[in-house]
Amino acid sequence: MTAYRVATGGLVDRSKTIRFTFDGKTVEAVEGDTIASALLASGVSIVARSFKYHRPRGVWGAGVEEPNAIVDVSGPVSLTNARATTVLARNGMIVCSVNAAPTAVSDRNAFIDRFARFIPAAFYYKTFMFPTWSLFEPSIRKMAGLGTIVPEGAAVPAADQVNVGCDVLVVGAGPAGLLAALRAAETGCKVILCDDGFAVGGSLLHRSCSIDGMDGRSWADETVARLHALGASVLTRTTAFGIYDHGLVALSQLDAVNGRDRLWRVRPGKVILATGAIERSLPFANNDRPGVMLAEAGLAYLKRYGVAPGRKVVVATNNSVGKATADELSALGISVTLVDSRNGSEIATVNGAKHVESVTLSDGSTITCDAVLVSGGFTPTLHLYCQAKGKLTWDETLQTFVAGAPVPGISVAGAAAACFDIALVVDSVRLALSQCEIDAGNTPASALSLPAFDISPAWPKAGQSGRVWIDLQNDVTAKDIELAARENFVSVEHLKRYTTLGMATDQGKTSNLAGIALMASLTDRSIPEVGTTTYRPPFTPVPFTSLSGARQETMLNPPRRLALEEVHRAMGARLMEYGGWIRPSHYGEGPMEEAAQREALAARESVAIFDGSPLGKIEVVGPQAAELLDFVFYNSMSSLKPGRCRYGLILSESGLVYDDGVVIRVDENRFIVSCSSSHVAGVHTMLESWRQDRFSTDKVFIHNATTAYATVTLSGPKSKAVLEAAGLVIDDATLAHMTTSEVSLGDLAVRVTRVSFTGDRSYEVSVRADQAERLWQLLSESGKPFGIAPIGMEALLILRAEKGYIVIGKDTDGTTLPMDLGMNGPLKSKRVEFSGNRSLLTAEATRPDRPNFIGLEVMDDGGPFAPGAHGIEMTEGRLRSLGYITSSYHSPTLNKPIALALIERGYSRIGDIIEVQHLGARRRARICAPCVFDPEGDRLNG
Amino acid sequence: MQIFTCPFCGPRSETEFHFVGDFPKPRPDGMAKVSAEMWSDYLHNQNNPKGAASELWMHMACHEIFRMDRHTVTHEVTGSYALSSEAQS
Known part of the structure; x- marks a missing residue:
């Protein structure tokens, strides 16, 4: 046995040895040890260096109150700022002290303590002001603080999340909590009992007492057995760390199952706090x-x-x-x-x-x-009571704050209710149960007569000699509190922030009251007059892994997948995320940029096939459908004839361009809104909002059918020929540009819509999503003689940029109005209300120097501009931005760089030459129209 | 976490809901006839009362907008009401 291990007793198994390292040295522990108990048993006295002065510190407590013994653990899983008192020792653990280098025993910054009287509270604020704090901050931060963050890729505890309801949640499984849980369960309540310890029992685990003729530990074990028999849940290593709105209580359970932590969201009918008290x-x-x-x-x-x-x-x-x-x-x-x-x-x-x-x-x-x-003395643990807006009152006899008026649905029992003697527990629990309206069959005590817990005040006093420590975790001494009082930081909230009293991982569990008492005596106030700081969750630090649970990466933001994804993969597609969808960026080997150029050129020369399925397909149906779309769209939609399509913008009420898209009028009372693929949810919500606000909800209906259909687009001069080869007889007179038709393609029922995002003749063919593969194969096969080529998003983005077509969110930003895009018509001609209309008349909307959407011609051989580069000019000797480049590519069709930009007064500057600056380098550009390819639009019917 | 009651779907977690606006909050129609001050008030100002509030919320699961009365200090929800099927404007 080691230096301080006694021969018998305790809840540890001395026959099972565990070895871990602390600051590089092997420590021998036995099963059941915490890191702290193992260190104490081995005679390791200095377990940490203090936050600021690097003073040697030892283990201070035996549970969550621990301010000193904060350690970083790596292997098998990594834990930062773990309390050595609440982590079980495991074989192979690598434990390191925090804020000490190389070790806690021989810390090279220990000299700082000798200068302690020169660096009292707020020393840093006062000293490192000039020229700026940020100059000094990094080196000071390195010398102070606690653990180091777990490196990326290291194993961290995994965590599950559980939502559960119950009748009664009892927090704390000491004598009061066990009894309260048992009594509640006996009345038929569904009970959850939780305790942050490794075993239930609380003070029964270390204080001798006799209950019902049994010793305390045996009674605790038997009570747990009875609770289990009654169907109650008993959770150990589980801290109730916060009470939130509408009675939600959050529990953090460590090592719940197979090393996984668990976050519980409990909705209890009643809460009984048997959380005990913390010694001072x-x-x-x-x-x-x-x-x-x-x-x-x-x-x-x-x-x-x-x-x-x-x-x-x-x-x-x-x-x-x-x-x-x-x-x-x-x-x-x-x-x-x-x-x-x-x-x-x-x-x-x-x-x-x-x-x-x-x-x-x-x-x-x-x-x-x-x-x-x-x-x-003892401070009842009332954090949850206070979080639930309970008000503390000062008890002069007990020299502590105690719970005041009951909070509905929450009662307090045991030492938390200031019953520091085991003899009081039964009455205390009765009272708590009756306050929660749980009829446990006993006549409830109306008030408790507290026996003589005898305490004489022993608070820190002003002018005490030597260094009297108040807050061990933050290195706050009595002299720091005196300094705060002298400098008039006398409010408890100022005191906390000025001295850091009660901050960091322990939140002053053992120290706050002493600091408050000293401030009271320094300012001739009573302790309740100084009061406490606000209690906020969490009671103890909660692993971020528990708070996030499984909601990470794709579980947080599930990627949307195309019906044709496997087909694309088989064709060698490279997949990337675009607006939440996983889509082909390009096909085949080699760099993406080269592939995009190749694909774009093929689309212009013959015919391209493209998966446009994510494009919005929101159906708006009913006699008021046209009216609703007239309101939601900037452009008039009621004048659209059945079978025809129209491009339009959707504005928010502030007049800003929210989205764009094509509206298809299928028949008199049925429209399809084909909005941007990344805005479908937003546009759907917007349509619903206006529908319910301004229209009769039984005269217009909205249905988001985006994922019910797949859309395969053919674009290019040979697109018509491909469709004909596939068996569709197309007549340009009946299926003209911007029209739609429901037809049969073989045995597939499809909708063919002629709209173009490339500037070439295009057909969007939509089919039920489950038939997407057959449609794709049919069109691909039919296109083979014409050299049909699949194209990805990158090629499409080039093709549309050659035509000056915008992409919302790329060529527009959160300040873009329709007029900035050259769309003035509807504002002048539209006679009915529409979303954002009044905003287009404001001084801001009508100022003459608004940015305009234009094209930029490169004037040198430097290749394409950098997207985001600014157009600049000198005004009164100062450099000023005229706007910025939104899209920039090499155009394979024109074999030269092209760019789109939002430039101040751009429309009146067509032909002007401006300077463009990127990362300090300046180039020249000529302002031109956004459309640089086929401006007459002949190719739409080519 | 708060529990809101959708009149159509029942009690649900607050994360399923989006705030829409004050109830009632009529939209000033009329383009140029609406003063800049009125429009600005409509666009930017919410009642933001301390205490009892009547608000419009959307339940994102069913997309229905409804009226909810709640207390902004205690967060107590005092009632949820479906809107009538007639136009609200």
């Missing part, structure tokens, strides 16, 4: 030395883990529970000296440079010891 420190000089720890923790290490906190122990207390702890330790054979301030005896200072060697009392006497256990 006592104010004496060097009360942060390794070897000083909370008294309750010291007892817990002995009784749960079989680790003696020291060989010769001083217990310093100001209350009756602290004394009981000392008695219990003594009874277990530990050499204990009690220093009880209620008897006038107090510690003045701890001696020893790296570990406790002795204490000097206020009367000047010295006691040699190797551990100091402190008990400065």
Whole structure:
């Protein structure tokens, strides 16, 4: 056995040895040890360096309250800023102290502590102001702080998420929580009981007591068995970390199943908080030395883990529970000296440079010891009560804040209800159950008569000699609080932010009240007058992996897949994401840019086949359909004749171009809105909103049929010939450009629509999605004699840019109005209301220097412009942007670079030469019309 | 997380809903007849009351817009109502 492991006792299995490393050295543990208990057992005294001064620090607590023993763990899974007190030791774990280099024992920044009096609270704010904080921030951050972030690719705990409802959620499985859960379950309630410990029992795991004639641990085990028999869920290693709107309680369960964590979203009818209380420190000089720890923790290490906190122990207390702890330790054979301030005896200072060697009392006497256990009273854990808007009240007798008026649906029991004596638990639970209107068959106690928990105040005082530590995690001393008071940061919220009291991973669980009490005495206020900071979730840090759960990457944002994806793959397509859809960017080997050029050229020369399935197909049906589309579209749609199509813009109410697309009027009362593939959901919602706002909902209906159909597009001079070869007799008179027709192609029922995004004669052939492959094969086969070539998105983007056709979100931005795109007609001619109409008359919309959508000609041999390059000019000696390039390509058809841009007053500058700047380099460009290929549009019928 | 009640689908998680606007919030029709101030008020200003609020929400699962009354401080939802099938304007 190791240095401090006692021969028997505890919940550990001494026959099973576990080995891990801490700061590079092997530590021997036994099964059931936490990292902290193993380190204590092995005599590792310095487990961390403090946040700011790099002071040596030891294990302080035995649970979630731990401020000091923060470690990074790597292997088998990585954990950042783990509390050594709440992580079980495992074979092969690599544990490293945080904020220490190379190790906690020999930290090269330990010298900083010698300059501590020159760097009090707010030193950094005051000192590193000039020229700018950001100059100093990186190096200061490197010297301070906690763990390092887990490197990308390292194994992190996986996590599931569970949603569940129950009648009663009991938080905390100590004596009060167990009893409350049992009583509630006995009435037939569906109960969930959770506890953050490795085992249920809470204080029963380390305090001796007798319940129903059994010792505490046996009673706890039997109660769990009864709860299971009653169908209750008992969750260990599970922290209820937050109460949210409408009574949602979030639980973080670590290592739930096969190493996976689990996030629980619980909707309980009632919540009983049996969350216990957290012990506080006592104010004496060097009360942060390794070897000083909370008294309750010291007892817990002995009784749960079989680790003696020291060989010769001083217990310093100001209350009756602290004394009981000392008695219990003594009874277990530990050499204990009690220093009880209620008897006038107090510690003045701890001696020893790296570990406790002795204490000097206020009367000047010295006691040699190797551990100091402190008990400065107890603070009920009421974080969840406060998160649920419960108001704390100050109890002068108990020297702590306690729960005030009950919050509906939430009650508090046990030590959380300031019942620090086991004898009070039964009455406390009765009261809590009755407050939650759970009839447990007992006459509820109306009020509790608290027995004599005896405590004499022992708060830090102004002017105490030596360095009295208040907040161990943030290195806040009594002197820092005094400084804050002198500089008038006296509000509790200012105090927190100025000194960092109560910040970081432990959120001041052991320290807040002492800091508040000192501020109260410094400013002649009472403790409740100073008050507490706002309690917010989470109670303890929650792994991000639990918060995200499975909602990552494709599970967060599922890619949409084409019906023809396998066909594309078989043809050698390279797939990329475009607006949420996985689509072919190009086909075949070689660089994408070269393939796109090749494909675009083929489309112009003969015929291309293209998968346009993601294009929106929102059906608008009913007698008011035309009226609705007239309102939603900038362009008039009611004048469209059945069988014809029209291009239009959709504006938001602020007049901005939201989307564009072709509207097909299938018949009098039936339209198909063919919006941008990435805007289908948005346009659908917009149509629905206006439908329900302005129209009779039984006279117009909207149906998003986008994924019900696949669309295969043929484009190019030979496209008509391919369709004819496939068996369709096409007459240009009946199927002219911008018309549609429902026809049969072999045994396939298809809709053929003549619209063009390439400038060439094009046919969009739509078919039921499940028949997509047959359509694609038929058209491909029919096209073979004509040299038909599949083209991807990149080629299409080039073809449309040659024609100056816009892509919403690429050639427009969040400020683009229809007039900026040269579309003035509807504003002048439309007589009915439409979305965004009034916005087009504002001063902003009508200012003469708006950006205009134009083309740019390259004037040199430098190749295409960089997209995003700015047009510039000098105005009064200052460089100014005229706008920017939205699209830029090499045109294979024209064999020269082309560009589209939004340039200030562009329409009145056609022919002008402007300068274009990109990354400091300037080139010249001539402004031209956006369409540089076939401006007359002859090829649409070519 | 709040639970809102869609009059058509029942109680659902708040993540299924989008805020639409105040109830009622008539749109000022009439192009140039609408003053810039009125239009700006319609575009940009919401009541944002502290306390009882009547609002329009859309349930994104069924796309129905409905009226919901709730308390903006306590987040209590006091009622959900389907809109009439007649035009709302």
